Amino acid sequence: MSKLYKVTLKPSGDVVEVEEGKNLLVALREQNIYIKSSCGGHATCTDCIIKIVSGEDYITPPPFEELKLLGNVFHITKERLACQTCLTGDVTIDITKHNKATDEARLKNKTSNFSKKKQHTKIRKEPDIKKIRAERADERSKEEVENLAKAETWKKHWEKNQDSEAPKKLAGGKRPKFFDTDKVDYEKNDYTRPLSAEKQKLRDDRLETEKLKAENDKKITPSDKEYKKFRG
Numbered sequence: 574m575s576k577l578y579k580v581t582l583k584p585s586g587d588v589v590e591v592e593e594g595k596n597l598l599v600a601l602r603e604q605n606i607y608i609k610s611s612c613g614g615h616a617t618c619t620d621c622i623i624k625i626v627s628g629e630d631y632i633t634p635p636p637f638e639e640l641k642l643l644g645n646v647f648h649i650t651k652e653r654l655a656c657q658t659c660l661t662g663d664v665t666i667d668i669t670k671h672n673k674a675t676d677e678a679r680l681k682n683k684t685s686n687f688s689k690k691k692q693h694t695k696i697r698k699e700p701d702i703k704k705i706r707a708e709r710a711d712e713r714s715k716e717e718v719e720n721l722a723k724a725e726t727w728k729k730h731w732e733k734n735q736d737s738e739a740p741k742k743l744a745g746g747k748r749p750k751f752f753d754t755d756k757v758d759y760e761k762n763d764y765t766r767p768l769s770a771e772k773q774k775l776r777d778d779r780l781e782t783e784k785l786k787a788e789n790d791k792k793i794t795p796s797d798k799e800y801k802k803f804r805g
């Protein structure tokens with residue numbers, strides 16, 4: 574026959590007996606003592622937390638599942654999961670936060686809110702739906718007109734008076750620059766458009782120099798006849 578240990582419950586001060594090897598959640602529930610639980614003792618909800626007031630040497634160590642949920646902080650919090658705690662001696666535990674009445678009221682509140690929401694659901698008939706759709710379409714078209722008007726007011730002030738059909742000027746209204754090579758007519762070996770006065774002068778000077786140089790070269794170069802005479 575398994576041993577029985579005494580458990581003193583705070584705050585009521587009641588004393589109950591718990592069998593060795595039976596976890597506190599099951600043992601207390603069997604004696605009609607309320608301990609909250611949502612997972613049914615599978616160490617996943619942490620609802621069954623109790624506080625060990627005294628006799629912490631007479632409880633079994635926390636299994637891995639409990640450590641995963643609560644961490645290794647028992648020496649600070651003195652809290653254990655009732656569903657994972659068995660006894661090896663007499664202990665005192667605090668179950669103040671396990672109040673059946675409060676929990677039931679909270680649950681009722683939740684469900685009553687849900688039912689209230691349900692009452693608000695309206696089932697509409699076909700003509701009503703058509704009417705609402707027409708109204709919404711009207712509202713939408715009104716909104717679109719308003720939005721267009723708003724967009725018009727947000728136009729840049731210099732664009733407002735502009736002809737919307739006119740092509741947009743690029744690069745701030747400047748004409749694109751031509752490359753220098755665009756000005757050259759390669760067939761005639763001349764420029765297609767007049768050069769600036771300064772450039773034209775430079776060009777004339779250059780042409781003059783080239784011409785003089787060519788003439789000088791002509792003078793210096795002996796003619797064929799002279800060359801033959803010289804050679805004898």
Ligand code: FES
Pocket residue numbers: 598609610611612613614615616617618619620621622654655656657
């Ligand atoms: S009953 Fe859920 S963790 Fe203990």
